[in-house]
Amino acid sequence: MPPARIGPASPGDNSAAAIRSLAERGYDATTAEDLAEALGVSRSTFFRRFGGKDDIVFADHDHALARLTVFLESTERPAREAVVQGTLEVMQLLTRDAETARLRSELLRRTRPLRERELVITHRYERLFADYLAAHTPADTPRWVAVAAAAGVVAVHNAALRSWLRDPDPGVIASLDRELRELLARFSPWLGGPDGADGSTRVVVAVADASEPSERILEAVRDALER
Structure with missing residues (x-):
């Protein structure tokens, strides 16, 4: 099943030019004026739209999180299915431009402050999924279920993204879909599934x-x- 669309195209789609400039010049050597010039906007417009250098590096993640939040708040899909579909959409957004994704990954590898912010982004995804799952499981569900399931979903997504960055595979979405379903099946006593309360067909x-x-x-x- 293809992932549900959870929002419009990112307003930061033209950030590819700025990320390329950061990668070529180096994070510390690149100024806001350099990035504004790369984007073809004024310095004030750059700050208004992106906030700063690190913000533009994570513009896709910020937008993905906003879209994911709207999707989870509005979807009528079963919780397990909603988490899978929302995660697949995030992967589609982050891999839609292979060159920009590669440059962003290289920037993160070379720049410690960006790696530290990446950890914050990861926590935001985990918290969003955990809160959603906690609100969509039976009242007697152990607290650790939502936390563990959310952490597992984000870990599986990130592993698939790292693998794709090393070797872009057009089948990454289908592979991730399968892996996420296998993971969440482990939580079927609480999350249920499309074929029954325990995720299996009897x-x-x-x-x-x-x-x-x-x-x-x-x-x-x-x-x-x-x-």
């Missing part, structure tokens, strides 16, 4: 003689369901 076989009265056949079916 097949029941009842054997009866077709010549028997319908009441006897229904009784055989009831007995099989209660086993």
Whole structure:
């Protein structure tokens, strides 16, 4: 199933030029004026739209989080399905421009302050998913379920993104979809699933003689369901 669309295109789509400038000049050597020039806007417009150098590096993540928040607040999908679809959409957004994604990754690798902010971004994703899952599971669900499931979802997404950055694979969305479903199936006693409360399809076989009265056949079916 393709991921649900959770919002319009990012307003920061033209940030690719600024990220390229940061990668070429170096993070410390690049000024706000350099980035404004790369974007073709004034310095004041740059600050109004992006805030600063590190903000533009994470513009896609900020927008992805905003879109994901709206999606989770408005979707009527089951919680497990909503988390999968929302995560796939984030991956699509972050991989839509392979060159910009690679340059951003290189900047993060070389720049400690950016790596520290990346940890904050990761926590924001985890907190968003954890809060959503906590609100969409039975009241007696252990507190750790939402926390562990959210952390697992973000970890699986990030591992898929790192793998894609090393070797861009057009099948990354399908692979991530499968991995997320396998992960969340481990939490099916609390999150449920599309085929039943425990995320699995239950097949029941009842054997009866077709010549028997319908009441006897229904009784055989009831007995099989209660086993």
